[in-house]
Amino acid sequence: MAIEIKIGDRIAWVNLLKQDGNILEVDVDGKVYEVDLMHTADGTFSILENGHSYNIELVPEAEPKKYTAYTLYDTFDVQVIDAEARYLRNRNANGASSVENKVTSPMPGKVVKVLVSEGDVVKEGETVVIISAMKMESEYKAPKDGVVKKVYVKDEDTIDGNQLLIELD
Known part of the structure; x- marks a missing residue:
């Protein structure tokens, strides 16, 4: 099932296609990526994709499914918009x-x-x-x-x- 992930002003559709341990096959806006994803004890994520390494720290915000994402050079506001989040958002707007x-x-x-x-x-x-x-x-x-x-x-x-x-x- 695809979910929306809002990163700043951009919305990406993300769909987990396959998972084998830490190895994920993920479709992002129609492009398929194979990544090695590790969630570390300190709350950061280590991502290996096509020979490149990325580290991201996700800090939860007050609202559910909202985060601040810190990378080496940038900071992003991130929101996961799944079926439950869409339901709650619409329910809060007069249902x-x-x-x-x-x-x-x-x-x-x-x-x-x-x-x-x-x-x-x-x-x-x-x-x-x-x-x-x-x-x-x-x-x-x-x-x-x-x-x-x-x-x-x-x-x-x-x-x-x-x-x-x-x-x-």
């Missing part, structure tokens, strides 16, 4: 990922209750659907005032991540 007039779920789950029907008038911040994911129920809210144009799910539906749930006019 919905919205694009103007759309309500989507940031991760797979099950529809507990659809609270609106097509043609209903809703206010910004009004709960329109409740989703169960990761053993938690989340309320997904209308991103703006409007009229429900289309409801794409019903109670008890199983949904995919980033699936469109409700569209407003």
Whole structure:
């Protein structure tokens, strides 16, 4: 499963393809690397790749999955954005990922209750659907005032991540 890693302003998609002890085969943005990765006792990582040696110290920040990475010459802000992090980020932003007039779920789950029907008038911040994911129920809210144009799910539906749930006019 690929995860996003944000390094400064750059986002890289990283996928672990194979692991045999410390030897990893990793796909980074479509390019495959074979690396020897060692996590040392002092919290640094030693990486050998194609005859080059890199040492990186990752210092955790206050927020989960955020780090400051120190190399010999540079310092980087690093954030791991996996499915759980996307879910929590979107949940903290009123529980919905919205694009103007759309309500989507940031991760797979099950529809507990659809609270609106097509043609209903809703206010910004009004709960329109409740989703169960990761053993938690989340309320997904209308991103703006409007009229429900289309409801794409019903109670008890199983949904995919980033699936469109409700569209407003």
